[in-house]
Amino acid sequence: MTDLHFNIDGMSCGGCSSGLTKLLEAAPGVSAVSVSHEDNSGDVTIDETTTSRDAIVAIIEKAGYEVS
16 A cells, blocks of 8 residues: 555635545545545555556546646
């Protein structure tokens, strides 16, 4: 398992972080997710044999947020 940390721009409320959390939790290979709109951050634990950092970034960006 690999722990990833992201700075995520564009979240403005709890609904944003909740929605993004659900999207990330549904992704294959993701075992844990913590997203905070207050801190503009996200922590995701992945199984690198199933998914990658780039795949997680793509999910975040497809949801309309920017990873910086």
